[in-house]
Amino acid sequence: MTANTALAGLRIVSMAEQFPGPLATMILSDMGADVIQVERPGTGDPSRFLTGFFEAMNRGKRSVALDIRKPEDKAELLALLQGADVFLEGFRPGKLARQGLGYDDLSALFPQLVYCSITGYGQTGPYRDRPGHDLTLQGIGGALEERLKGDVQGLPPSLLLGDNASGLFAVIGILSALRARDRTGQGTFVDISMSDSVTTLLASAVGMEGQDGDPPxxxxxxxxxxxxxxxxxxxxxxxxxxxxxxxxxxxxxxxxxxxxxxxxxxxxxxxxxxxxxxxxxxxxxxxxxxxxxxxxxxxxxxxxxxxLPQDPHIRHRALLQEITRADGGTQWVVRQPIQFSAYANAPLRRAPALDEHRGARFADDMPPES
CATH class of the missing domain: 3.30.1540.10 (formyl-coa transferase, domain 3)
Incomplete structure (x- = not known):
């Protein structure tokens, strides 16, 4: 890893799959965090079949495949967490607690650990146990109201607002919790709800609803x-x-x-x-x-x-970078957009093969820069 990055030395262990969690850890990885992605043995993250998507969300990370139902694999996960600053997961409320890996369990072992959970509806409330992908969460969060005025039979929105918003709020929550830990020495639980995140992005529209005044x-x-x-x-x-x-x-x-x-x-x-x-x-x-x-x-x-790769402003900002995938193909990926005057972004590397880093020392054995 590049030493002169804003988050150099930060280690994140993530079991969050598909979109919001991988987006959050992709952003943190771009800033220099060392991200260890814990995947399902045999199949890995369910999004691996979408090669371009998976590569975009998981470049630069490490992969370890563990079945936490097996005592030996659970012990290996706990060994990874021993040196971690952050644990991120995206299971429905209570699922990891039933495996002895809930916040109460891990905070007792690692009191400085920041534990972040991204779920559809958060840890509390009448919807907490519901499943749901982005479109459902946009509907509940209020983001589809404009569709009710037009062709509700048209294609769903291409911008996955709930996935993106919750990934961004996870980054904010994690970094805030780490800043608080610097003061107190104590980790905390970060509860990120995808539906809450959608509604939060509509704060100005909610404020204007039913109010007199200028139109939008x-x-x-x-x-x-x-x-x-x-x-x-x-x-x-x-x-x-x-x-x-x-x-x-x-x-x-x-x-x-x-x-x-x-x-x-x-x-x-x-x-x-x-x-x-x-x-x-x-x-x-x-x-x-x-x-x-x-x-x-x-x-x-x-x-x-x-x-986008040919737009002169996007090229000048180096927002997109071409990387070589493990299969030898190339694709454009988007960097996180935050630029620091005193720190570099981490180099962009390909996404890991499933279980590529099992047994690694997690110090200096990242795959070579593409």
Missing amino acids: PQAEPAYDIFTCADGAWITLSIAHENAYWDRLCADLGLEDLIGMQRPARVSQRSPLRDRIAAVIATRTRRAWEPIMEAAGQMWGPVNHLAD
């Missing part, structure tokens, strides 16, 4: 996606700013709309958006770029995922 940015006619002459798309995101509106109208040749205030714009959203769209459709995206840039306008291209 989406009510503006120039807060939308527009099609250019070449079939490419751009976004305009004028949320409420009169100066940007006036500048846009001048650039589009819609001088009669200059000076229109937000209440009038919102009340006439549909016809105004149609007028903007008609002008945008007369030029290609490449032609609009210098016009929008010269005006300092709130605009941007709508990228396909395949476009």
Whole structure:
């Protein structure tokens, strides 16, 4: 591991599978934490059949396959935890406690251990024992309300909000618990609910619900996606700013709309958006770029995922990096986006083969950098 990383020396043992837990440990690994992924013998993480997904979420980690129902494997897990700072799991409430691996069990053995659990609904409440994937949790959390106003039979959202949000909140919870441990010397239990995480991201919308006042940015006619002459798309995101509106109208040749205030714009959203769209459709995206840039306008291209490696800003930020997988193929993966002035990100390495690090010393035997 690179020594000069923000989380150098931090060791995490994780039994969390599929998405939220692996996302959290991927972010922490990028910052330099040593992550040991405990997988199921024989099959490993259930997401291993999605090769690209698994590689993206688990690069740079180590793999040990253990069946905790076997005394010898449970003892091996406890030996790994002896030198760990964090234990992360994603089982339904009470499942690990029945194996003698609940928070009360492990904190008695390792009082400094931070124990984080990511579940669908948290450790308490009437839904705590329910199963559920992201779509169900988005629905309960309030994130699908817009779908009720349109085609509820359409494809589900491609952004897995519950998985992503709970992974991010797990990182926040773990780092907060570690900071508290620095003060007190005592670990703690971190309870992360996926449905809670969805609703938390909707805090501003919940605050506005049923309240009088200005409508949200989406009510503006120039807060939308527009099609250019070449079939490419751009976004305009004028949320409420009169100066940007006036500048846009001048650039589009819609001088009669200059000076229109937000209440009038919102009340006439549909016809105004149609007028903007008609002008945008007369030029290609490449032609609009210098016009929008010269005006300092709130605009941007709508990228396909395949476009991201070529986007000049994303390339400059080194957000994507190409890695070589264990099967010899290559793929782009996304780094965590936090950059430090005093610390480097850890080098990105391929995901481990199942049980690749069984019996390793967990010190200096990481697979070579790709």
